[in-house]
Amino acid sequence: MATNMRAHEAGTLHADGYGITPNWLPEPEDLSELMPQLWARNTSRDASGALTVAGVSVTDIAREFGTAAYVLDEDDFRSRARDFRDDFAAGFASLGGADVYYAGKAFLCTAVARWIKEEGLHLDTCSGGEMAVAQRVAFPPERIALHGNNKSRAELRQAIEWGVGRIIVDSFAEIDRVAEIAADLGVVARVMVRVTVGVEAHTHEFIATAHEDQKFGFSLANGFARQAVDRVVAKGESLHLLGLHSHIGSQIFDTSGFEIAARRLIELHTEIADEHGIHMAEMDLGGGYGIAYTSEHDPLTPRQLGEQMGSLVERELKVFQEEHPQAPTPRISIEPGRAIAGPSAFTLYEIGTIKDVEVTADLTRTYVSVDGGMSDNVRTALYGADYSCALASRTSQAEQRLVRVVGRHCESGDIVVMDEYLPEDITAGDLIAVPGTGAYCRSLSNQYNHTPRPPVIAVRDGVARVIVRRETIEDLLALDVDDSPPIPSQEVR
Ligand SMILES: *Cc1c(COP(=O)(O)O)cnc(C)c1O
Numbered sequence: 001m002a003t004n005m006r007a008h009e010a011g012t013l014h015a016d017g018y019g020i021t022p023n024w025l026p027e028p029e030d031l032s033e034l035m036p037q038l039w040a041r042n043t044s045r046d047a048s049g050a051l052t053v054a055g056v057s058v059t060d061i062a063r064e065f066g067t068a069a070y071v072l073d074e075d076d077f078r079s080r081a082r083d084f085r086d087d088f089a090a091g092f093a094s095l096g097g098a099d100v101y102y103a104g105k106a107f108l109c110t111a112v113a114r115w116i117k118e119e120g121l122h123l124d125t126c127s128g129g130e131m132a133v134a135q136r137v138a139f140p141p142e143r144i145a146l147h148g149n150n151k152s153r154a155e156l157r158q159a160i161e162w163g164v165g166r167i168i169v170d171s172f173a174e175i176d177r178v179a180e181i182a183a184d185l186g187v188v189a190r191v192m193v194r195v196t197v198g199v200e201a202h203t204h205e206f207i208a209t210a211h212e213d214q215k216f217g218f219s220l221a222n223g224f225a226r227q228a229v230d231r232v233v234a235k236g237e238s239l240h241l242l243g244l245h246s247h248i249g250s251q252i253f254d255t256s257g258f259e260i261a262a263r264r265l266i267e268l269h270t271e272i273a274d275e276h277g278i279h280m281a282e283m284d285l286g287g288g289y290g291i292a293y294t295s296e297h298d299p300l301t302p303r304q305l306g307e308q309m310g311s312l313v314e315r316e317l318k319v320f321q322e323e324h325p326q327a328p329t330p331r332i333s334i335e336p337g338r339a340i341a342g343p344s345a346f347t348l349y350e351i352g353t354i355k356d357v358e359v360t361a362d363l364t365r366t367y368v369s370v371d372g373g374m375s376d377n378v379r380t381a382l383y384g385a386d387y388s389c390a391l392a393s394r395t396s397q398a399e400q401r402l403v404r405v406v407g408r409h410c411e412s413g414d415i416v417v418m419d420e421y422l423p424e425d426i427t428a429g430d431l432i433a434v435p436g437t438g439a440y441c442r443s444l445s446n447q448y449n450h451t452p453r454p455p456v457i458a459v460r461d462g463v464a465r466v467i468v469r470r471e472t473i474e475d476l477l478a479l480d481v482d483d484s485p486p487i488p489s490q491e492v493r
Contacts, residue, residue: 011419018364019402022419024296031423032395037292037299038388038435040073040344042459049395051433055462058348058392058431065457066470067350067431068372070442074115074460077344077438081119083302084336091306094314095329098306101145103287103337104130106439111458111467112341113137122165124287124335128155135162145284145335147194149215157181160189166282168192168245170217175231175239182238191232192245192284193218195225197264199257201249201288206257216247220264229272241278243330244269247286250338253299255308258285262316269330270320279327285309287335291342293436294388299339309334338439345438347376347454348392349416351430352408366403368422370432373407374414375451377434377441381413389417393431396423405432409449442468450476 011020021027034043034051042054051058053073061071084100092098101122104113108130114137116123123139125131126147134144144164146155151167151174159167160181169175169191182189196217200207218224225244232241244265248257265283273279290299300308313332321329349370357365379385389405401424405417416434426432445453452471457464 014402028421031400040076042073051392054459056459056464061464067348068454069348070345070456071348072345072458074458078115080340081121085121087302087306091310099333101335103335106337107341107443108133109468110136128158166190166192166242168194170194179235179238188240190240190242192242193228194245195220197246197261199248199261201252201257208260243280243282245284250288251290252288253290259312262313266316283330284333287337289336289339291338294386342436342439346433346435347437348433351428368403368405373409375448376445376454378444380415387417387434389420389432389434392433396425398423398425
């Protein structure tokens, strides 16, 4: 996964002496207002001022399921999945359509795998565990892709026996491994070659000549990608070369990086047609479409992405099609993860301790602690990701104050929201919600400090239900193996 690193640029000491306002963070006019691009579609405030999702109030969710909790707007998730499916079909209509693979690593559980199956999308997996989730819901294997730079033999065998639609090969050794296992099972495995195209994109800019010092893929620049293709072709008895694959990064806000990636893939696609006479049926441009975590992010919609990606691929394919009028047009696929799962959920926390810390004589910072943190959202600690948050259990007319929201863990880097305005009268027991936590939060979660992981609560049509239950202390202790006899309870002090 690529990073969402944004250098924390300089800010201004806030007029009231509380905090340093980053230059990108505008002072809100009305703290109770929800910025639509940050929140799932069916989020609003009810008459009492409490945040509601699909008709269910967060105060009811907290009472019934406890906090911290991930709250997922099912209809929002499903409609984003459908939007990608339909808008890319429309954007690529002149090329015969496009396939959308939901990148399961963003967030996967059996309910979500079933939603993806029901909405007719394909599914990216990158481990035996993710495949097992898909198998649990009888996901059609021909709509599954398997990724990874170090898939085990067992995982490759699991994929080939199950009959997955594509395995994206990532090393020379793996090409041999896949061929061996396929031969052993008496089948032909469909593979794509992961190409490192030398484009690196994150957030606001991309680099077209990125160094290729990374673990994924075969470099285009040094000829390894060509050699990988040759190797797959040479193993034609057990491997079928489906096409080329690239994934240029994550949290990308414009399509110019994809244009260069597509151009470079199509050049290689053309070379292979010319030299081997092989017309590969597919081409995958990966994922990475950005979402809004704060007011400074302005992502493209699936419709805009479908239109722009469709026309740029059409443009780049033109020469190939003119030179190879008999050749089929490769079918394009894309792999959004964050852009489907991210905006559909927020994390609901309860405020505990509030502490003012004198940083300097002029500067005081208010630390607001919540009942979660880097165990349920490690992205801030891991790579300085920015989030926003809002008071969720009520609204307030109090003055606003710049605060830092932190977790409950034993690390000073355990920050949930670096800088945010909240009403001055927030107090222990208030609920706050952090939007945009549907992707790479639960999936990257951990049990640091022996903290049971929060549940995922799906809300739809006025009904909230658990789709991943809260972890318990018993769950945590279930893995411990201690061969000394248990201590009788009267001796435990
Ligand atoms: C992570 C990943 C994706 C999804 O990336 P998002 O930024 O979540 O859209 C897609 N394809 C591959 C190969 C990936 O590694």
